[in-house]
Amino acid sequence: SQTIHQWPATLVQPVGSPLSLECTVEGTSNPNLYWYRQAAGRGLQLLFYSVGIGQISSEVPQNLSASRPQDRQFILSSKKLLLSDSGFYLCAWSVGGHHSNQPQHFGDGTRLSIL
C-alpha cells in the first residue's frame, strides 16, 4: 500500500532563516505531488505541484520554492522566512497523469511557526 511521510511535524524558526520541508511517498511510482498551506481556521491554498522529476508548477508568487529531485521526493524551501509564512504545510500525492479520477492523499503536515 502507498504511504506518504512528511517531516518535521513541527518547526519554530526565526524570521529571515531558511526552510526545508521534505515529503516522500512510498508504494507508487510517478505520482503527482502537491504542497498546500493552511492558515489557522482556513482552507487549503495550493502552493506548488509536480507531475515529474524536475517539473514544478507554482500557483502563488511568494518567497517559497519547491523541488523534486527524485520521483517520490518533494521538497519545499525558502531562503528567508517571513512572518506570513507561518501555517500548516501539507504535502499530498495522487496517481500520476491528468486522466486520473483518483483522490489526493495527504501527509500529516508540518506546523511552522515563525518568530
Next chain:
Amino acid sequence: GENVEQHPSTLSVQEGDSAVIKCTYSDSASNYFPWYKQELGKRPQLIIDIRSNVGEKKDQRIAVTLNKTAKHFSLHITETQPEDSAVYFCAARATSGTYKYIFGTGTRLKVLA
C-alpha cells in the same frame, strides 16, 4: 478560473440529526468530486468520493449526491455523532488537461451532544 463554492461555512446540529453540506463548481469539465474530513490539527482524510457517471453514492451514514446539470454536489451525514465534528472540504477535479484539485473553503460541523 475554476472555483468551488461551499456552504454553509459553519453548521451546528443536534446529535442524531442529519447534516447537509453543499458545493457548487464552475468548471463544467469537472468529473471527479472527493470529500475530506479534517479534525483539529490533523490532515484532511478522504471520506467519500463520486465520479461523474454516478448520481449518488452511499457509505453507511455518509452519502454524496451529484447534479451535473446544475453543477452541484452535496454531502449528507445521517444520525450524526459527536465524532463527526470536524471541518469538511469538498473538491472538484477535471480528469483531462489539469492536475489540480479545486477545494471549497470548508464547513465547520459541530455536533451537539
